[in-house]
Amino acid sequence: MSIEIDDKIYDDINVTPMLDVAYVLLIVFIIMTTATVQGITVNLPKASSTPSLSKPKTKAVSITPDGTIYLDTYPVSLQELETRLAQFKAAVPDLPVVVKADASVQYQKVIEVLDIVTRLEISQLGLVTQKLVK
Template structure:
């Protein structure tokens, strides 16, 4: 009987960390899911117009220009050379490639002009400009 009492009062040599690791893995998975769910594109403040039409064509490529002049193709940052190269590849796959240009209202017009020149050079004729409709 004295041996049973001795075993109950014995200090633990190790701490079981398995439940803590399980919790850490669950938190890591939740963090990854929440982070990827929040990344949907590049946020810009588009200019406002009275009428705005939406394009609903398949395989539309979106070019975004931020207020600091960064250029994105389908939410991936690109420079002008890689933009031209990738648009050329898309144009070879689809001769009637539609492109949507989404520029921030504070973006430099020079960047917008450069992107439009690339589209003209590649003979991309279906270019739409994204704007917000003014609430009246």
């Protein structure tokens, strides 16, 4: 196919403007992906430079779909869970505990674990959930 303009015949297509558009789109994409950091800007307090000697380690209680209870990565019974958490609580009074239960686990298992945490008066408790993707 030939197009005649000003008595000249053009047999090829000039791709330079198309490449310019592609480069602009690439730059816009890069800027948009790096600029979409979500959150609220806050002025964070400064911590001391000395390391903390008694940093409490968070204990994770996991419940699998078959009802097995794990303390960190070790399987335990409800009685063992209570005994071990009591030992950790005696060593670290403000012991943080996180409960992770599978979505298909029986609700009663979660309640039993939460009852143990309540009996031991552990106030720093977190329930792990998965972020809902829209």
